[in-house]
Amino acid sequence: MTDGPRRSVVRRLLSVLDTFDATTPTQSLTEIAARTELPLPTAHRLLAELTAGGWLERLPDGRYRVGLRLWKLGTLAPSYRNLRELALPYMQDLYHATHENIQLAVLDGRTALCVENINSVRSVPTRTRIGGRLPLHATGVGKVLLAAAGTELLASLAEKGLRRFTRYTIIEPGRLSRTLATVRDEQVAFSREEMTLGACSVASPVTRPDGGVVAAVSIVAHSSVDVDRLAYAVRTAASGISRQTGML
Amino acid sequence: MTDGPRRSVVRRLLSVLDTFDATTPTQSLTEIAARTELPLPTAHRLLAELTAGGWLERLPDGRYRVGLRLWKLGTLAPSYRNLRELALPYMQDLYHATHENIQLAVLDGRTALCVENINSVRSVPTRTRIGGRLPLHATGVGKVLLAAAGTELLASLAEKGLRRFTRYTIIEPGRLSRTLATVRDEQVAFSREEMTLGACSVASPVTRPDGGVVAAVSIVAHSSVDVDRLAYAVRTAASGISRQTGML
DNA sequence: GACGTTCCTTTCACGGGGTGGAAGTCAGGT
DNA sequence: ACCTGACTTCCACCCCGTGAAAGGAACGTC
Known part of the structure; x- marks a missing residue:
């Protein structure tokens, strides 16, 4: 049988x-x-x-x-257990400052895994749920995590072909690679309607004291919002959370 | 062997x-x-x-x-999956109004299980963690859940003896039973240093449209805080969450 | 009320896969 | 070099998981 x-x-x-x-x-x-x-x-x-x-x-x-x-x-899983508790207050601060959607994600295999989010009623409705997956090449959090991972990951993703979600999605490995270099340099990643038309995001890495990236925080807003103006806010929140990771 | x-x-x-x-x-x-x-x-x-x-x-x-x-x-577990997402905004409102600790718990066997919490730096430090357990007879959320459960649960708890945590803990089944009647009546439960000296709480039930209690929200504050003044706030938040449960 | 249908539950003889004592490996300590 | 404690691998035995088949239960249809 x-x-x-x-x-x-x-x-x-x-x-x-x-x-x-x-x-x-x-x-x-x-x-x-x-x-x-x-x-x-x-x-x-x-x-x-x-x-x-x-x-x-x-x-x-x-x-x-x-x-x-x-x-x-x-509840005992590592990326959740403490990270979430440390990050939530900072995510709330971001939410109150911007009233946009806030997300926290970690790297899980070949995708980003959303471990915490605050959905705003005023902002773009996101489909993302806690426990949900996000593509690494088309989202803010994804780019931050991908930039921090080894180049093998990008290579292996490129090999299978980068999926096009909208006409803005970056599907050329070379161009993506250059974008990631900027992300590493500036500690901020953007996604401008690359995942969903009408939605943009700014993300920044959460690091351990030794510099290793453990997660990414981002603001997801309507495309009419000037996300550049939100970059410093995300970086500030990310730094705050990073400072706390030393206490794990 | x-x-x-x-x-x-x-x-x-x-x-x-x-x-x-x-x-x-x-x-x-x-x-x-x-x-x-x-x-x-x-x-x-x-x-x-x-x-x-x-x-x-x-x-x-x-x-x-x-x-x-x-x-x-x-993440897919029922009490978590939607409840948490619905409740968090209301819990945040409570937090911003009071700046005290906020907890959300469900009934799990013979204890209350904390499914979400917001810890305030300004308020009493709580030991409670997400996924942590709380006694049914000595906490606000516990009393709300116990009041809503059948009388068999109280009977079975009483049989094994109600543990005394502080000198204020109610360990007499009769007195607890009368307290629970009041809770059912007023939709609010208090705990005044019954679990931890120096900490008080007010809790209110989250119900389904059919009236069934699915969870309890509470504010946990320093004992110097007049928790009676917080009762309406918790009830309001609980009602807000309850209204949303119809959409599950 | 008999009959078909779908979904769930129980049974039981067979044989393959889980078992765990024993032996092997590795790292750190003395 | 020797020991100790912690982890890993091996393999012959035999127990227990297996799944086809049969038995219920709850519907809907004629």
Whole structure:
């Protein structure tokens, strides 16, 4: 029946957990079995064990969703645990000064991962959610993180082709590389409608005392806003957070 | 060797994950093996699989910690996913109006679980962390959640004895029960140095359109602050959040 | 009320993969 | 050089996870 190579119990279990994402926060047994390509009884047994332990929850209608226990565990993840607590006050200051959207992201593989955000009702509505992903080459935070990463990352991204989101997206590796050099130089990255038409952003790196970049903060505003004028604000906030990282 | 009854692979794996908590965010192989009571090679294999999938991370010194993937997954947990995003703006309003600590908690088993907080530098320093637990009988948020839960919960807590934290902690089940009636009536709960000497709190319930209580917001202030004057502020914020829960 | 459908749950004999004692490796200390 | 403690690898045994098949449960349809 199952053609694929046999996975270990552990990998099966983890692939069950992996089926939960932002687009499918709740799932039925059949859906999970289908997505994991596991026989129905097998999926059922794994889900039963996860539910019994409180890792997943079962809704009255039989559907499964992520439980509090997993949330609590995730809370201990490094980029979250302290960074978020240190950064939030500074992000709030930025928000009160500008009334625009504020984001905090870390590097996760080949994308930027949003770990905290403050959405403004007055500013451009962003699709970004906590736990959501952002492209490295078309956003402010992405560029900051990409600039700080080794050149191999850029090379590997370029190899697979830089996706064009709007007509302003930089998809030429050479031009992107030059942009990143400026970012490293000035500690600020811009994105002018490169990800979404009508939205611009300014980002700046959060660093450890040794200079390593751990995250990026940014302001995401409507394209009519002069983001250059916001650059110093982001840099100031980023410096504030960076100063605190020494205490981790 | 191992005396205990044999656990299934799944339960073994989950007990490995379970060893991670706020007090031990990073652990060595030997520590994990000891805490889970698993043979060292077994623990090693499980950890290797978890690390390979990005569920755990390995530090240069060989210690393990929770990885980004688990954090992302936890992000999907119900009480967190939307509640937090809805509530944060209102919590910020409260913070700016009062400059005290603000907390948001949900019921989790026999304790209150803090899902969001804003710590004020000007107010009492709180030990509470996101993902941290608070007693139901000695805190504002706890009382709100306990009042909304069935009477069985209070009975079962009383059976095991209500822990005394300070000389003000209510440990008489009858008196607590009467207090909870008032909480239900007035939609506000107070804690006056019942958890920590020098700290008081006011809390109010966040409800769904059908009236069910999903969370509690509170202000935690120095005991010199007249918390009665803050009651309307918390109730207002709680109402605001409650109105939004209809959109979930 | 019988019948079909869909989704979930339970059973159980089989055999492959997890197990863990033992041995090997590595780093730091004396 | 020798020891100690912590991690990693090996591999033969055997236990426990597996999944096809059958049993329920909850609907909707004729």
